[in-house]
Amino acid sequence: MSWDKQKEEVKEQPKQKIEFKSLSEAKENRGIKVLSYGNFSTGKTHFALSSDKPVFIIDTENGASPLADKFPDAKVLNIANNDDNSVEEKDEVKNFDNYLAAVDYLTALPDSEVGTVVIDSISDIWEWAQAYGKVKIFKIRPEDRLKQQWDWAIISKLYLKPLKKLINKNCNLIITARENEVYDGPGKPSGRYEPKCQKKTPFWMDMVLYHEVRFINKQIQFQASIKKCRHNGMLLGKTINDPSLDKIKVMLE
Numbered sequence: 248m249s250w251d252k253q254k255e256e257v258k259e260q261p262k263q264k265i266e267f268k269s270l271s272e273a274k275e276n277r278g279i280k281v282l283s284y285g286n287f288s289t290g291k292t293h294f295a296l297s298s299d300k301p302v303f304i305i306d307t308e309n310g311a312s313p314l315a316d317k318f319p320d321a322k323v324l325n326i327a328n329n330d331d332n333s334v335e336e337k338d339e340v341k342n343f344d345n346y347l348a349a350v351d352y353l354t355a356l357p358d359s360e361v362g363t364v365v366i367d368s369i370s371d372i373w374e375w376a377q378a379y380g381k382v383k384i385f386k387i388r389p390e391d392r393l394k395q396q397w398d399w400a401i402i403s404k405l406y407l408k409p410l411k412k413l414i415n416k417n418c419n420l421i422i423t424a425r426e427n428e429v430y431d432g433p434g435k436p437s438g439r440y441e442p443k444c445q446k447k448t449p450f451w452m453d454m455v456l457y458h459e460v461r462f463i464n465k466q467i468q469f470q471a472s473i474k475k476c477r478h479n480g481m482l483l484g485k486t487i488n489d490p491s492l493d494k495i496k497v498m499l500e
Contacts, residue, residue, distance in 0.1 A: 279492065280414055282369075282449055283471070284424040284442035285458030290469035290490070292367050294458070295421040296321055297491040299362035305349045307342070307371035324349050327371070339378035339389060346372055350409040354416055363419040363492075369410075370425045370443040376406035406445050414451055419492065422452070453477045456490065 278299075283291045292310050296302055302321040304311045311323050326345035353364055366372060378389040380402035385393070393399060413420050424442035431437045440457065442449065449455050455475035461468045471490035476482040478499050487494055 277417060278363075278419040279495070280420045280451070280453045281492075281495075282422055282424060282442060282444075282452040282455045282475075283458060284426055284440075284444075284456070285471075286426050286460075289458035289460050290471075291423040291458050292365075293317075293469070294456075294471065294490045294492075295363075295365040295367060295423060297493070298365070298419050298421060299492065301361060302363045302365060303353055303361060304365045304367060305346065305353075306367050307346075307375075308368060310367055311365075339375045340382050343372070343375035343379040346375065347409055350412055354412045358417040361416065361418040363421060364413050364416070366413075366420075366422040368424055369422040369448065372410075373406055373444045373448075376445075377402055380405050403445055403447065407447070407451075410448070411451070420452075421492075422448075424448075426457075449475060454495070456487075458490070 283294055285291055293314060296304070296311065296314055296318040300320060302318065304321055304323040306312075306323050306325045307327050309325055309327075311318075311321065314321075326349055327342050353361060380398075381387050381389050381391060381393070384401060384405070385398065393402075410422075422444075424444045426440040427443035429437045429439040429441055442455070452475070454473065454477065456471040457474050458469070458471045461470055469489055471487045473482050473485045473487070482498060485498070487498075
């Protein structure tokens with residue numbers, strides 16, 4: 248084929264259509280992306296299920312089922328131990344495969360059919376991504392240590408790629424994480440806690456909430472403090488009693 252002929256074919260190819268949206272329109276369609284972390288039984292899953300319907304839960308620890316009576320319409324997919332109920336024999340590589348399939352299914356749904364996606368919990372997903380990367384990419388056993396810093400960069404990309412698909416979908420996204428205590432040095436706990444997940448995860452989220460349980464006048468009080476808020480920095484440090492997404496929306500308004 249002559250060079251002139253090649254140039255003519257390139258010119259005939261249709262150009263990609265580019266269409267910019269106003270920021271207000273993009274904000275309206277995007278939903279809210281929240282990282283919700285804390286100890287066990289601090290109300291993280293309850294908060295996540297309180298979001299806009301329809302709610303789809305990617306469940307790694309079967310933590311949503313006890314809330315069935317309160318949220319009967321929420322749809323759940325338990326992606327761990329699909330073949331049996333033995334936690335000790337769970338296959339982390341297969342579990343991560345199940346997670347990838349669940350993300351592809353949800354991102355393929357029309358935005359109008361998805362109100363909120365919940366990942367409960369992202370702590371498990373991060374651990375499974377490491378096992379998956381070791382076995383599928385580096386061809387080593389899950390218990391073997393990675394040799395180079397670049398190896399961790401590859402696993403981080405493996406973890407972030409499906410998460411970004413959900414972040415870019417026009418719906419709410421709430422991911423829960425267990426807490427991890429920060430140490431100032433060997434044997435020196437700081438009393439501060441961070442989410443147990445890949446370290447860049449909070450950067451991609453609009454809000455980060457830390458959940459706790461308080462006893463006030465002998466009554467249990469679920470609380471969440473705002474650790475990050477991309478929408479309004481003045482909300483940093485604010486505490487929400489019995490947190491829900493509706494309360495957060497009011498605060499943002």
